[in-house]
Amino acid sequence: MKKRPTLRDVALAAGVSKATAARVVNGSHDLVREQTRDRVMEAVEKLSYERHAVAGSLRSEHTYMIALSIPDITNPFWPEVARGVQDTVEQAGYTVVLMNNDWNAEREEKHLRRMRQKQFDGLIINPTATLNSDLLESHFPVVVLASGEAYPDFDTVSSDSAQAGRLALEHLIALGHRRIGLIAGPLRRRKSHTHLDTYVSICREHGLSIEEALIQQVTFSQEGGFDAMQQFLTLSPCPTAIFAVNDIIALGALRAAQMAGLKVPEQISIIGMDDIFAAATAFPPLTTIVKPKYDIGASAANFLLERIEGTAPQATRHPLLPCKLEPRNSTAVISAM
Numbered sequence: 001m002k003k004r005p006t007l008r009d010v011a012l013a014a015g016v017s018k019a020t021a022a023r024v025v026n027g028s029h030d031l032v033r034e035q036t037r038d039r040v041m042e043a044v045e046k047l048s049y050e051r052h053a054v055a056g057s058l059r060s061e062h063t064y065m066i067a068l069s070i071p072d073i074t075n076p077f078w079p080e081v082a083r084g085v086q087d088t089v090e091q092a093g094y095t096v097v098l099m100n101n102d103w104n105a106e107r108e109e110k111h112l113r114r115m116r117q118k119q120f121d122g123l124i125i126n127p128t129a130t131l132n133s134d135l136l137e138s139h140f141p142v143v144v145l146a147s148g149e150a151y152p153d154f155d156t157v158s159s160d161s162a163q164a165g166r167l168a169l170e171h172l173i174a175l176g177h178r179r180i181g182l183i184a185g186p187l188r189r190r191k192s193h194t195h196l197d198t199y200v201s202i203c204r205e206h207g208l209s210i211e212e213a214l215i216q217q218v219t220f221s222q223e224g225g226f227d228a229m230q231q232f233l234t235l236s237p238c239p240t241a242i243f244a245v246n247d248i249i250a251l252g253a254l255r256a257a258q259m260a261g262l263k264v265p266e267q268i269s270i271i272g273m274d275d276i277f278a279a280a281t282a283f284p285p286l287t288t289i290v291k292p293k294y295d296i297g298a299s300a301a302n303f304l305l306e307r308i309e310g311t312a313p314q315a316t317r318h319p320l321l322p323c324k325l326e327p328r329n330s331t332a333v334i335s336a337m
Helices: 008-013 017-027 034-047 053-060 077-090 103-118 132-136 161-174 195-205 223-231 247-259 277-281 295-308
Strands: 065-070 095-100 124-125 143-144 179-185 215-217 240-246 269-270 288-290 325-327
Touching: 008 034, 008 195, 017 034, 065 077, 065 103, 077 095, 077 277, 077 295, 103 124, 103 143, 124 295, 143 295, 161 179, 161 240, 161 269, 161 288, 179 195, 179 247, 195 215, 215 223, 215 295, 223 240, 223 247, 240 247, 247 269, 247 277
Parallel strands: 065 095, 065 124, 124 143, 179 215, 179 240, 240 269
Antiparallel strands: 288 325
């Protein structure tokens, strides 16, 4: 096997000291004359030398790796967020390592332990169980994909969940629906505001009754949406519209309605949230609330890079990125029954 070229090999080929070769390879070009730099770079190219990142990190205490901790890698929402993170940090010379916790608090804690062992320079996290107080004990750069109210001591980036829920519910109400079912995710203690809060608020504003039977809290899965819709269909009268808090749940609800012989949207309207690819290709195509997934990732990455490099403002930042309604064919004006 051919021996991997070392920095010493580069220095010998260029006729310079190992220290000078290291300065050029590590980007400290202002400390080396132009002619010398050119000789070193020619040697690097000729030998196909690649900088040993691990060895470099031991000297600089930087790994140039950023961790992205998410709760569900199977949810199509996350790849676009991850792409926003990756595109942004790669421009600054960093690599993203994706860590999935499957909504498991113990696995999420393992991710935090890796951070404390300085295996990464920073963390972007959508927390499952981790609280603001937990992150304060960690002492490393963090950006949280959540609302600022729950994590006041850290930069946060999130879509405007309250605005998103309002868009969905007011769309259904404008179509004449007055008996609206909510399929929400499980309660989590880190949440300061939930889609359930928005649902209750909007119902009160419009004089709609708030019935416990019209609220289902399920796992963030198609199975959860399917089971919730089956429960709604046992009610008399059953809801004329369903607001599901993500598209995966909404697609499960759509399947349950169709298996029960209901026509969507003629007999029941369904709206989701996130605008994943499958929402547009469903039958009928799913009305949904579009979240700025890529921008969430890119904004979080920029905030984290500034924290790592010490250029961030002292005050923490908490933008809520706006969402928009994408009306398709799964919602319609309520029909007389």
